[in-house]
Amino acid sequence: MKEELCSHLGHWSGQEPKLPRAHECEECVKIGSRWVHLRTCQTCGVTLCCDSSPNKHATKHAKEKHHPVTISAEQGEQWAWCYVDEQMFRYKGK
Numbered sequence: 001m002k003e004e005l006c007s008h009l010g011h012w013s014g015q016e017p018k019l020p021r022a023h024e025c026e027e028c029v030k031i032g033s034r035w036v037h038l039r040t041c042q043t044c045g046v047t048l049c050c051d052s053s054p055n056k057h058a059t060k061h062a063k064e065k066h067h068p069v070t071i072s073a074e075q076g077e078q079w080a081w082c083y084v085d086e087q088m089f090r091y092k093g094k
Contacts (some may be wrong), residue, residue, distance in 0.1 A: 006085035
């Protein structure tokens with residue numbers, strides 16, 4: 001049985017992904033910190049660090065700005081995550 005997508009991912013899945021402008025956490029660069037993996041917000045396009053990184057900027061951004069969907073900004077990974085419903089969606093890129 002196929003799992004239904006939450007409303008956030010369902011709406012996003014029909015759009016072209018917003019890709020990272022650079023392979024860096026925009027907030028970590030400002031404070032001279034490091035990151036592990038990167039995520040790109042699908043509402044505004046900002047690229048920030050994941051929860052394995054010391055500052056967890058992507059999660060903080062999603063909660064503060066109410067931007068629910070992010071994608072992995074890592075090369076070869078094609079998945080989206082909804083912070084609100086804690087659901088993952090694997091998509092096919094071009």
